[in-house]
Amino acid sequence: MADENTLKAELRTEFGKGAARRIRADNKIPAVIYGHGTEPQHVxxxxxxxxxxxxxxxxxLxxxxxxxxxxxxxxDVQKDPVRQIIEHLDLIVVRKGxxxxxxxxxxxxxxxxxDAIYTVDTATITVEAEATHIPESFSVSVEGLEEGTQILASEVELPKGTTLIADPETLIVNVTAPQAVDLGESEETEGEEAEGDVVESDESAEDAPASDEGDN
Known part of the structure; x- marks a missing residue:
């Protein structure tokens, strides 16, 4: 384990929303540790x-x-949806190996x-790994790939000791041609033509001779 992941945890004896608020006000985070048949520990x-x-x-940790x-x-990390402040952590007991x-x-x-582009169809890959050697991320290169290329979960390189759990046929990255964007130019043109027709009609009305009713 890296030294930066080593933390001193204090056992909690107070619970409830009020106690949690006081903990966070002191720049600390409430957490619960459970698993392996042990009693939950509140820290x-x-x-x-x-x-x-x-x-x-x-x-x-x-x-x-x-x-x-x-x-x-x-x-699990629970955050305030507005301020994005960490409100609580759920931790699972693990052992070396x-x-x-x-x-x-x-x-x-x-x-x-x-001009090809890529989309990430699946943002994470489910794997089995040693608790103290979990990969931080999986690198997938799309350098020079042609449109129509698909990268499946089975094609992603995994580090030694890591086993794929996800369906091997899961689509991870898809390389496609860029889609044409309709800027609505045809509609604008039709609108301009329609407006022109109205103007022309108004001008024709102005040039037309007055009716006999108007002279009476």
Whole structure:
């Protein structure tokens, strides 16, 4: 485990919304650790350090809980939808050498050939990996690929010790021709012609001789 993932966790004795607000006001984050048949442990973690660590997907924390080391995988991050402040973490107990199933994000590099473009059809790939060696992301290159090329999950290179769990036929990246964009020029032209017809009609009315009724 990297040193930056090592955190000191404090056991919590107060619960409820009021207690959680006080914890966050102190720049800390409430969390719960569960799994492997153990009793859930409610802890408080240092806010700034946690925010730096969980920028990477599937972060594993090495927690110091009352002098005892505990590895825990970040399972769920609950954030305030407006302020994006971390409100709570769900952590799962893991052990060294243990295999875990996780969704690893896909990172696309390069540019396709010519005017072709690519779309990411599936943003993450489900794999099984050792808890302390979870890949940060999978790199998929589209450099020089022609339109019509498709990259499936089975074609993504996985590091040693990582096993594909997702359907091998899952479409990850699709290289296609750019779609023509209709700017509505034909409609604008028709509108201009229609407007021209109205103007011409008005001018014709002005040039027409007055009716006999108007002279009476």
């Amino acid at each position: 408080t973690l240092p806010g700034h350090e946690v925010m730096l660590i969980i920028r990477k997907a599937n972060a594993v 090495d927690l110091d809980i009352a002098g005892k080391s505990q590895l825990a995988l970040v399972k 243990e295999k875990v199933t996780v969704d690893v994000p896909v990172h696309v590099t390069g540019e396709p050939a010519g």
